[in-house]
Amino acid sequence: MASGLDRVVRSVAARARPGEPLVVGITGAVAAGKSTFAGQLRDALAAQGPRTELVCTDGFLMTNERLTELGLLDQKGFPPSYDQAAMHAALAAARKGPAVFPAYSHVIYDVDPALARTVEAPDVLIVEGLNLHHRAQPQPPSPDPVDLLIYIDADEALLEAWFLERFMGLWDAAEHDPTSFYARFRPLGREGTLGLARQVWEGINLRNLRENIVHARAGADLVVRKGEGHGVIEVTGPAAAP
DSSP states (O other), X not given: OOOHHHHHHHHHXXXXXXXXXXXXXXXXXXXXXXXXXXXXXXXXXXXXXXXEEEEXXXXXXXXXXXXXXXXXXXXXXXXXXXXXXXXXXXXXXXXTSEEEEOOEETTTTEEOGGGOEEEEOOSEEEXXXXXXOGGGSSSOOSSOSOSEXXXXXXOHHHHHHHHHHHHHHHHHHGGGOTTSGGGGGGGGHHHHHHHHHHHHIIIIIHHHHHHTGGGGTTTOSEEXXXXXXGOEXXXXXXXXXX
């Protein structure tokens, strides 16, 4: 029986057309494992021949400075915190030629200009991140910025556990990196930081999931359902390969 990743690879390959860049969106909750799955998909597709690039929507977040000016810093990841026009323009430009994609650093918790890179009309462009629930909008953008939308799904309890694990991993790493955003939480100790992480999950990430992100699931071409350990349980949707 084919693995979940294999089924997604076949589904994407079935949509690809020579000379026509295919834009594949991957979305889901914070800590759902979008980046890891997107990287696995990129590598699997590239191994079959198509020139495949991977970018992230996080690069189109407004900077912390700008979010602070707008009073939106505590809504980072919510729709108003993104430069959506710039993101859609970059995706459209990448279909035809060179396009610059800014990038975000989880270590400094901000857009990092040094990480920006230029992408030149690949065969497949994978874009992963939170801000891909555009199909659920009352007036979706036209044309659709992505050709194939994949939603990474999991129970909320698992998503919370994965978020806490990631947060604490960054906190641990900050012990020897004073430039890390998470270094400021070192004085709280492990239990205090864990309590803070739970507040962040419940007050920001879970709220964003329920209010915005999950609405992408109904319009997704593929839904990748995950279980314990990020294992793929099933792949469903109108574009699912057998």
